[in-house]
Amino acid sequence: MSASRTQVLQLYRNLLRASHEFESYNFREFFLRKTRKDFKQFRGVEDNKKFYKEGLKQLGIIRRQSMISQMYPFEKMVVERVDEKHHEIPEAVEARDERKI
């Protein structure tokens, strides 16, 4: 009894969300890459029960690790953004400035 398509996609989404929780660039990129590679590898497979279980375990690992790594933060590297969520886009900044003036 393997997982349905929506379940697999939901697992993929949750894995990606959990991977983004990492503050550190290296861990984040690693888990994103790993998730994408693993899911692409098992794309057409019919009996994906084992793979789905592995994915759930992986999700637990990533969630716990990201929480722990947030408790003990490093200094920020050059490649990491100061404001994690937003990157400034020149056109959007211009549009915003036009409105304020």
Place this chain on the structure above:
Amino acid sequence: MFRQIAYAARNSAKLASRAATFRAATLRATTSVGSMMRPVAFTPVKFMRFSSTGSSLTKEDVLARTVSVLKTFELKNSTDKIELETQFTKDLGMDSLDYNDALVALEEEFDVVFDDKSANEIKTVGETVSYVLKNYLPEQQDLDKEVR
């Protein structure tokens, strides 16, 4: 997980008090996304209203940021313009894995959460833009700044 808890807490504690919106309004007048200190000569009148200041995010903003996020993925037609009617599967050649990738990236960008129902139903870029505009909570942005 911290973020989920904080997200739920923020959702249940809407900033309805005058003091809170006023604080948020002055914060917005003097700071900006990216924490660049830009000198503000005076506080415009509209920021002094004691009511919900509403979203400072417009459709063009959202679309521009969405396009820049999507461009970081390898798309079929990376040179063409991405517009509201662009479909993820047909025009951009994304399969379901790429599409979910893009959704999560947009979630990170705008600090919204796409629930499973919408994630399955959204087919065009315009639908993501309208979802973001509907669920974007400006008070959260200011609360983030205060907490950090």
